[in-house]
């Protein structure tokens with residue numbers, strides 16, 4: 001079946017023009033309200049980007065789509081609540097401990113449930129991740145109940161004024177953390193031998209195995225990173241959204257959409273996809289009745305899968321010789 | 322050094338290897354020749370752990386490695402240059418070589434650096450193209466990179482799958498000259514080839530595979546004279 005090829009360059013140009021048009025129109029028509037939407041959109045979009053990076057890291061190393069990715073964020077938020085709000089540990093320590101616990105859970109789950117399936121088909125592993133999501137959610141409900149809980153902002157709630165828009169300080173934590181995470185992920189894959197090995201394994205698993213790069217190690221590292229990224233996202237967004245046992249489901253779906261939109265397997269794609277989705281969602285929520293907001297992600301997901309399944313920055317998988 | 326005993330490997334229900342028995346002696350170049358689909362690649366892939374044997378044994382330096390994973394086998398000293406080169410196209414030449422040394426310990430930095438110098442001396446063209454991505458190299462250069470990459474793990478047994486594939490005669494000559502000099506430095510080589518002539522001229526001992534079985538074996542110079550080999554493989 002012949003499919004018309006949309007070139008990467010055209011697509012990126014169209015996307016850039018589209019973003020500029022939407023942002024320009026929003027600002028022109030709505031002024032400071034429009035700016036407000038864009039800032040809020042970038043904030044939530046950063047969170048989607050972090051979750052999307054988690055999806056991408058696991059996908060590129062193992063071809064598995066981890067449907068429990070959102071649950072790592074939920075766990076991060078809930079643990080932050082227990083450790084920071086209830087136990088009263090200082091903020092930096094509470095943050096690190098929460099991330100660490102979720103990271104260990106991610107690594108442990110990989111060894112306990114994914115590693116034993118290493119010779120099974122990818123699809124059976126994906127089904128197991130759906131089971132994991134249900135299991136984590138149920139366990140969280142047992143521990144924390146089903147009431148949403150509030151985590152205090154890291155540095156107060158006094159909004160900053162900027163051209164008539166007000167920005168909550170937590171947004172800056174979100175931006176900073178996303179940037180930091182992106183840089184760390186990039187350096188890991190670009191500079192370390194382990195990271196290069198994982199990239200090699202993603203590009204050509206057999207040749208990588210012949211170098212002695214173990215697919216089992218790659219999988220463990222990928223899950224560990226994905227859990228850490230997810231946890232960080234869940235923790236830093238908890239003061240803006242409430243934390244509760246079901247929060248991971250929607251976040252996972254949004255993160256997945258962002259990853260598909262940007263190109264599954266690409267870290268920069270994850271960031272572009274996340275920010276784009278966040279901004280579009282917020283603008284739609286502002287312009288249309290609120291029910292339409294949740295539809296944005298689904299519409300984008302379906303459109304991308306139909307028109308360009310490899311996403312904006314992704315590459316179609318060519319024939320390997 | 323390497324002994325393969327009654328090895329059988331399947332792809333689903335298709336049996337690609339049928340009770341293959343052969344050996345590669347220390348310090349020798351051993352070659353396996355045979356037509357398309359004879360099972361040569363499957364044999365090397367089974368030895369290196371990429372494919373699982375259903376029956377039979379792979380014994381390396383008196384150790385049973387039949388069910389070891391590929392990374393253990395590389396660490397044990399067996400390195401393979403896969404069919405079609407399979408360099409990491411998006412990475413640079415330097416990164417490809419660096420990945421070849423993936424299994425080496427941190428404490429071996431100095432040795433790795435000197436092995437890198439050795440590889441770049443063996444293939445000077447790679448030194449000129451260090452920062453270039455491997456996908457931009459010519460076929461011959463990619464083959465040299467694949468060999469160099471395999472040497473970076475400092476193997477005691479080097480297995481090559483059709484290194485001559487798709488290359489010009491001059492390039493083939495130069496690659497086989499390199500194999501010869503590696504052999505003279507004491508490396509044990511197991512060479513799979515479709516080009517029976519150059520393979521048998523280079524090797525000490527040869528096996529002829531047909532439909533998953535060893536059909537014929539003998540010292541390489543005898544096989545070169547063999548009536549059947551001459552008729553079918555040397556044209």
Ligand SMILES: Nc1ncnc2c1ncn2[C@@H]1O[C@H](COP(=O)(O)OP(=O)(O)OP(=O)(O)O)[C@@H](O)[C@H]1O
Nearest residue numbers: 332335337355356357358359360361362363364515
């Ligand atoms: N991935 C696979 N799935 C199913 N059958 C396979 C697969 N790879 C190889 N085969 C079959 O196994 C048999 C042996 O193939 P193999 O690649 O080992 O042969 P070969 O001697 O290396 O051939 P060539 O000279 O073409 O490289 C062939 O019949 C082939 O069709």
Ligand SMILES: [Mg+2]
Nearest residue numbers: 361362363404
């Ligand atoms: Mg072959």
